[in-house]
Amino acid sequence: MASDPEPLRFAHYEVLRKADGSLWELGKGGMGVTYKAFDTKLKADVVLKLPHEHLMGSERNLRLFLREARAAARVRHNNIASVIHLNDEPPYYYVMEFVAGMPLDRLLKEKKKTLPVGEALDILDQIAAALHALSGAQIVHRDLKPANLMLIADEDRAGGRRIASVFRGRGASVARLATTVGEVCGLDAVLLAAGATGECAVVKFEPSGRKLIGYT
Numbered sequence: 001m002a003s004d005p006e007p008l009r010f011a012h013y014e015v016l017r018k019a020d021g022s023l024w025e026l027g028k029g030g031m032g033v034t035y036k037a038f039d040t041k042l043k044a045d046v047v048l049k050l051p052h053e054h055l056m057g058s059e060r061n062l063r064l065f066l067r068e069a070r071a072a073a074r075v076r077h078n079n080i081a082s083v084i085h086l087n088d089e090p091p092y093y094y095v096m097e098f099v100a101g102m103p104l105d106r107l108l109k110e111k112k113k114t115l116p117v118g119e120a121l122d123i124l125d126q127i128a129a130a131l132h133a134l135s136g137a138q139i140v141h142r143d144l145k146p147a148n149l150m151l152i153a154d155e156d157r158a159g160g161r162r163i164a165s166v167f168r169g170r171g172a173s174v175a176r177l178a179t180t181v182g183e184v185c186g187l188d189a190v191l192l193a194a195g196a197t198g199e200c201a202v203v204k205f206e207p208s209g210r211k212l213i214g215y216t
Helices: 053-057 059-072 103-111 117-136
Strands: 009-012 013-017 025-027 032-039 044-051 084-086 092-098 150-153 161-165 190-195 198-206 212-215
Touching: 013 044, 032 059, 044 053, 044 059, 059 084, 103 150, 117 161
Parallel strands: none
Antiparallel strands: 009 013, 013 032, 025 032, 032 044, 044 092, 084 092, 150 161, 190 198, 198 212
Protein backbone atom coordinates (compact mmCIF):
# COMPACT_ATOMS: atom_id res chain seq x y z
CA MET A 1 0.00 0.00 0.00
CA ALA A 2 1.46 3.34 -1.09
CA SER A 3 2.17 5.82 1.67
CA ASP A 4 0.84 9.36 1.58
CA PRO A 5 3.21 11.87 -0.06
CA GLU A 6 5.27 14.10 2.20
CA PRO A 7 3.61 17.48 2.89
CA LEU A 8 5.10 20.39 0.95
CA ARG A 9 5.51 23.19 3.45
CA PHE A 10 6.91 26.70 3.33
CA ALA A 11 7.16 27.97 6.91
CA HIS A 12 3.59 27.64 8.25
CA TYR A 13 2.05 27.36 4.78
CA GLU A 14 1.26 23.86 3.51
CA VAL A 15 0.51 23.32 -0.17
CA LEU A 16 -2.75 21.39 -0.45
CA ARG A 17 -3.23 18.26 -2.53
CA LYS A 18 -6.13 17.10 -4.65
CA ALA A 19 -7.91 13.80 -4.16
CA ASP A 20 -5.44 12.07 -6.48
CA GLY A 21 -2.50 13.24 -4.36
CA SER A 22 -1.23 15.85 -6.84
CA LEU A 23 -0.37 19.34 -5.65
CA TRP A 24 -3.31 21.75 -5.92
CA GLU A 25 -1.98 23.91 -8.73
CA LEU A 26 -4.03 27.00 -9.53
CA GLY A 27 -1.96 28.24 -12.42
CA LYS A 28 1.37 28.25 -14.15
CA GLY A 29 3.05 30.96 -16.18
CA GLY A 30 6.38 32.14 -17.44
CA MET A 31 7.39 33.52 -14.04
CA GLY A 32 6.14 30.85 -11.68
CA VAL A 33 3.40 28.62 -10.31
CA THR A 34 0.54 29.37 -7.93
CA TYR A 35 -0.83 26.79 -5.51
CA LYS A 36 -3.75 26.58 -3.16
CA ALA A 37 -2.24 26.30 0.30
CA PHE A 38 -3.26 26.32 3.95
CA ASP A 39 -2.08 28.74 6.62
CA THR A 40 -1.62 26.44 9.62
CA LYS A 41 -1.52 29.37 12.05
CA LEU A 42 -4.59 31.26 10.87
CA LYS A 43 -6.34 28.05 9.79
CA ALA A 44 -7.32 29.56 6.44
CA ASP A 45 -6.83 28.78 2.75
CA VAL A 46 -4.37 31.01 0.90
CA VAL A 47 -2.68 31.27 -2.49
CA LEU A 48 1.06 30.66 -2.56
CA LYS A 49 3.11 31.85 -5.51
CA LEU A 50 6.45 30.21 -6.22
CA PRO A 51 8.75 31.61 -8.91
CA HIS A 52 10.45 29.16 -11.23
CA GLU A 53 13.67 28.21 -9.49
CA HIS A 54 15.84 28.64 -12.57
CA LEU A 55 14.71 32.26 -12.94
CA MET A 56 15.85 33.21 -9.46
CA GLY A 57 19.47 32.83 -10.54
CA SER A 58 19.04 36.15 -12.32
CA GLU A 59 19.40 39.21 -10.12
CA ARG A 60 16.98 41.11 -12.37
CA ASN A 61 14.29 38.43 -12.16
CA LEU A 62 14.64 38.20 -8.40
CA ARG A 63 14.41 41.97 -8.08
CA LEU A 64 11.25 42.07 -10.20
CA PHE A 65 9.65 39.24 -8.23
CA LEU A 66 10.28 40.96 -4.91
CA ARG A 67 9.15 44.33 -6.25
CA GLU A 68 5.97 42.76 -7.57
CA ALA A 69 5.07 41.32 -4.19
CA ARG A 70 5.95 44.49 -2.26
CA ALA A 71 4.09 46.79 -4.61
CA ALA A 72 1.03 44.52 -4.63
CA ALA A 73 1.06 44.41 -0.83
CA ARG A 74 0.60 48.18 -0.74
CA VAL A 75 -2.66 47.95 -2.70
CA ARG A 76 -5.81 47.71 -0.62
CA HIS A 77 -8.91 47.53 -2.76
CA ASN A 78 -12.27 45.78 -2.64
CA ASN A 79 -11.67 44.09 -6.00
CA ILE A 80 -8.07 42.96 -5.42
CA ALA A 81 -6.77 39.98 -3.49
CA SER A 82 -4.29 41.14 -0.85
CA VAL A 83 -0.70 39.98 -0.53
CA ILE A 84 -0.23 38.91 3.08
CA HIS A 85 3.30 37.48 3.24
CA LEU A 86 6.61 37.62 1.37
CA ASN A 87 9.60 35.35 1.89
CA ASP A 88 12.51 37.38 0.54
CA GLU A 89 15.19 34.73 0.94
CA PRO A 90 15.42 31.22 -0.53
CA PRO A 91 12.98 29.64 -1.09
CA TYR A 92 11.36 32.77 -2.51
CA TYR A 93 7.57 32.97 -2.47
CA TYR A 94 4.71 35.20 -1.54
CA VAL A 95 1.22 34.52 -0.24
CA MET A 96 -2.14 36.04 -1.16
CA GLU A 97 -5.61 35.71 0.27
CA PHE A 98 -7.63 32.94 -1.34
CA VAL A 99 -10.92 33.94 -2.94
CA ALA A 100 -13.47 31.13 -3.18
CA GLY A 101 -15.59 32.26 -6.09
CA MET A 102 -16.45 31.68 -9.72
CA PRO A 103 -14.09 32.76 -12.51
CA LEU A 104 -15.73 35.10 -14.98
CA ASP A 105 -14.97 32.74 -17.87
CA ARG A 106 -17.08 30.03 -16.21
CA LEU A 107 -19.96 32.47 -15.69
CA LEU A 108 -19.81 33.49 -19.35
CA LYS A 109 -19.82 29.85 -20.38
CA GLU A 110 -22.85 29.12 -18.21
CA LYS A 111 -24.63 32.18 -19.58
CA LYS A 112 -23.68 31.18 -23.13
CA LYS A 113 -21.47 34.28 -23.33
CA THR A 114 -24.41 36.60 -22.81
CA LEU A 115 -24.80 38.88 -19.79
CA PRO A 116 -27.43 41.56 -19.20
CA VAL A 117 -26.13 45.00 -20.15
CA GLY A 118 -26.31 46.29 -16.58
CA GLU A 119 -24.33 43.37 -15.19
CA ALA A 120 -21.69 43.58 -17.93
CA LEU A 121 -21.23 47.31 -17.33
CA ASP A 122 -21.03 46.75 -13.57
CA ILE A 123 -18.26 44.20 -14.10
CA LEU A 124 -16.43 46.61 -16.42
CA ASP A 125 -16.71 49.32 -13.78
CA GLN A 126 -15.16 47.05 -11.16
CA ILE A 127 -12.31 46.06 -13.50
CA ALA A 128 -11.60 49.73 -14.17
CA ALA A 129 -11.56 50.53 -10.45
CA ALA A 130 -9.20 47.65 -9.69
CA LEU A 131 -6.79 48.54 -12.48
CA HIS A 132 -6.82 52.18 -11.39
CA ALA A 133 -5.75 51.06 -7.92
CA LEU A 134 -2.98 48.89 -9.39
CA SER A 135 -1.83 51.75 -11.59
CA GLY A 136 -1.45 53.90 -8.52
CA ALA A 137 1.05 51.36 -7.20
CA GLN A 138 2.87 51.31 -10.58
CA ILE A 139 1.62 47.82 -11.36
CA VAL A 140 0.58 46.86 -14.87
CA HIS A 141 -1.72 43.87 -15.22
CA ARG A 142 -0.24 41.63 -17.91
CA ASP A 143 -2.86 38.93 -18.17
CA LEU A 144 -6.28 40.47 -17.89
CA LYS A 145 -8.85 37.90 -18.97
CA PRO A 146 -12.07 36.32 -17.65
CA ALA A 147 -10.21 33.32 -16.17
CA ASN A 148 -8.31 35.68 -13.86
CA LEU A 149 -11.34 37.55 -12.57
CA MET A 150 -12.99 35.89 -9.58
CA LEU A 151 -16.60 36.69 -8.76
CA ILE A 152 -18.40 36.29 -5.44
CA ALA A 153 -22.03 36.95 -4.53
CA ASP A 154 -22.76 40.56 -3.57
CA GLU A 155 -26.37 41.69 -3.29
CA ASP A 156 -25.31 45.35 -3.27
CA ARG A 157 -23.99 45.14 -6.84
CA ALA A 158 -26.24 45.68 -9.86
CA GLY A 159 -25.58 42.19 -11.16
CA GLY A 160 -25.50 40.55 -7.73
CA ARG A 161 -21.80 39.74 -8.13
CA ARG A 162 -18.57 41.41 -7.12
CA ILE A 163 -15.11 40.92 -8.55
CA ALA A 164 -13.15 39.88 -5.48
CA SER A 165 -9.79 39.27 -7.11
CA VAL A 166 -7.86 40.40 -10.16
CA PHE A 167 -4.69 38.74 -8.89
CA ARG A 168 -5.68 35.21 -8.09
CA GLY A 169 -6.36 33.19 -11.22
CA ARG A 170 -5.21 30.36 -13.44
CA GLY A 171 -2.40 32.43 -14.86
CA ALA A 172 0.59 32.61 -12.55
CA SER A 173 1.86 35.94 -13.86
CA VAL A 174 -1.35 37.89 -13.55
CA ALA A 175 0.40 41.04 -12.48
CA ARG A 176 3.90 42.30 -12.90
CA LEU A 177 5.66 45.60 -12.45
CA ALA A 178 6.45 47.59 -15.55
CA THR A 179 9.93 49.01 -15.16
CA THR A 180 9.35 51.50 -17.96
CA VAL A 181 6.24 52.84 -19.66
CA GLY A 182 5.24 50.50 -22.45
CA GLU A 183 6.98 47.43 -21.03
CA VAL A 184 3.73 45.54 -21.18
CA CYS A 185 3.34 42.37 -23.17
CA GLY A 186 0.61 39.79 -23.09
CA LEU A 187 -3.13 40.24 -23.42
CA ASP A 188 -4.55 43.73 -23.71
CA ALA A 189 -8.25 43.01 -24.08
CA VAL A 190 -11.07 41.19 -22.37
CA LEU A 191 -14.31 40.51 -24.21
CA LEU A 192 -17.52 40.49 -22.22
CA ALA A 193 -20.85 39.73 -23.81
CA ALA A 194 -23.13 42.72 -23.34
CA GLY A 195 -26.65 41.47 -23.60
CA ALA A 196 -29.39 40.93 -26.11
CA THR A 197 -27.78 43.01 -28.87
CA GLY A 198 -25.19 40.28 -29.33
CA GLU A 199 -22.45 42.89 -29.36
CA CYS A 200 -19.51 42.85 -27.03
CA ALA A 201 -18.08 45.20 -24.46
CA VAL A 202 -14.33 45.38 -24.84
CA VAL A 203 -12.03 46.29 -22.02
CA LYS A 204 -8.69 47.50 -23.30
CA PHE A 205 -5.79 48.27 -21.00
CA GLU A 206 -3.47 50.78 -22.62
CA PRO A 207 0.30 50.05 -22.72
CA SER A 208 0.86 52.91 -20.26
CA GLY A 209 -1.20 51.00 -17.72
CA ARG A 210 -3.20 54.13 -16.91
CA LYS A 211 -6.27 53.96 -19.13
CA LEU A 212 -9.15 51.57 -19.36
CA ILE A 213 -11.59 51.81 -22.25
CA GLY A 214 -14.97 50.10 -22.37
CA TYR A 215 -17.24 50.25 -25.41
CA THR A 216 -19.90 48.24 -27.19
